Amino acid sequence: MRVLFASMATVGHTxxxxxxxxxxRDAGHEVHFAVGDDMHTELDRLxxxxxxxxxxxxxxxxxxxxxxxxxxxPDLVISGWAVPEVFAEARRRAFPVLWHGxxxxxxxxxxxxxxxxxxxxDICPPSLQDKDFVHDRLLLRPxxxxxxxxxxxxxxxxxxxxxxxxxxxxxxxxxPAIAGLAxxxxxVVVAAPKACxxxxxxxxxxxxxxxxxxxxxxxxxxxxxxxxxxxxxALAEGxxxxxxPQGADQTGNAxxxxxxxxxxxxxxxxxxxxxxxxxxxxGAGEYGEAAGQVAREIRHMPSPxxxxxxxxxxx
Numbered sequence: 375m376r377v378l379f380a381s382m383a384t385v386g387h388t389x390x391x392x393x394x395x396x397x398x399r400d401a402g403h404e405v406h407f408a409v410g411d412d413m414h415t416e417l418d419r420l421x422x423x424x425x426x427x428x429x430x431x432x433x434x435x436x437x438x439x440x441x442x443x444x445x446x447x448p449d450l451v452i453s454g455w456a457v458p459e460v461f462a463e464a465r466r467r468a469f470p471v472l473w474h475g476x477x478x479x480x481x482x483x484x485x486x487x488x489x490x491x492x493x494x495x496d497i498c499p500p501s502l503q504d505k506d507f508v509h510d511r512l513l514l515r516p517x518x519x520x521x522x523x524x525x526x527x528x529x530x531x532x533x534x535x536x537x538x539x540x541x542x543x544x545x546x547x548x549x550p551a552i553a554g555l556a557x558x559x560x561x562v563v564v565a566a567p568k569a570c571x572x573x574x575x576x577x578x579x580x581x582x583x584x585x586x587x588x589x590x591x592x593x594x595x596x597x598x599x600x601x602x603x604x605x606x607x608a609l610a611e612g613x614x615x616x617x618x619p620q621g622a623d624q625t626g627n628a629x630x631x632x633x634x635x636x637x638x639x640x641x642x643x644x645x646x647x648x649x650x651x652x653x654x655x656x657g658a659g660e661y662g663e664a665a666g667q668v669a670r671e672i673r674h675m676p677s678p679x680x681x682x683x684x685x686x687x688x689x
Contacts, residue, residue: 375686376404378448379422379474380439382456383432385412388417388601390476390497392455393517395422396679398685406446406461408434436463439457443467450689455480455489465492467498470689472512477602478630479507480623493688495681497606499671502630505625512688515675518590518607523583528592530577532560535593537586538620539601544569545570547643551618552578554648558656563589595655597648598687600624605631614661618643635664 377398381388388472399405399421407417407424410431417424428438434457443451443464447471452469453461455566464471468620469603473494494509496514512553534555538547548566555562564571569576571580587607590596594609605627608615615637638655640647655661678683 375449376406376446377448377450377452377685378406378443379452379454380407380408380427380434380457381413381454381474382434383412383430385413386601387454387456387476387677388413389519389603390516391452391474392417392420392422392519393493393678394452394474394514394681397682400681401679403682408439408442408446429493433457433459435459435512437497440467443444443469450685452495452637456486458487458489461489461492461683466638472685472688474514475622477606478502478626481503481581481626484622498602499609499668499675500632501668501671504594504626504630512681512684513675514681515672516610517678518587518603518610520585520587521583523533523581523585525585525588525592526561526578526579526581528561530559530561531556532594533589534558534562534595534597535565535589536558536562536597537565538599538618539604547599547618547620548641549649550645554645554650555597555652557645557649558595565589565595591630594653597652600627601633604625606672609665609668610672612662612666614655614665616640616648616655616665618648634668636668637663637665676687 395405405420408427427442430438436459439460450462451469452474471646473489478498494511495514496511497514562578565584590627591611594679595614597616598604600617617628617637617639619625628639632639640651
């Protein structure tokens, strides 16, 4: 089977699709990936045959994907939620097509068109999914894509991982969170791909690139912006969270996390509020218990390999 994936060219939209793409590749299927150049290095490394349709940088429009559909002639198209014109054009040209989500169904007004009818590959555990999301869906276990980098040496009994993502992780946003977390008797590991941070406290280390899955696996607490990828990666490992939403779909994710009992949402992004919230989560076992419950739910969702085996039937 020849499968064409299509995604917006950001980590938050492309990386959630990689586990299924790899499972299909490993099962002997031919996998192609339509996406902007920013994602090509990692996809090339994985052998997923990336290409840029038309003059695409971020979104993919109908006129970009139309000639590529006729060139690749896929048996199945898997369209990311953020590229709805790929789904529409594939359906218009009678190619079998599925949606692929990146987390909870997002609200209107964040700059993305909401995906419509059709079957959805849904990586959000049902207990956190928007209750108004009633589309036909095939559950798919969220598996965080492991990025390159070196795991920091453990220096404290407690480890806190802080990230505000590749888009929202600016210096001004990170500094108050770092100042608050540095007050705790814990090792604070910060991922800051774009922010220039120097002269941090002695229990804080800042890294441009980290093996995020491994860091989360060893963490006692994850402090983050509410991005779907980090949220689901932490939940899959049963790690409680402090969530600091900055924009996009993050507010909805923060509400769902708090409702699950697995996270605290500080009243402000200030050193005092972040420190207080982190102490609360680390000191109260119920947050870890709630996160562990969601982790068990995720483990019972079908794996990428299981879903890959079913897709021929779906087609």
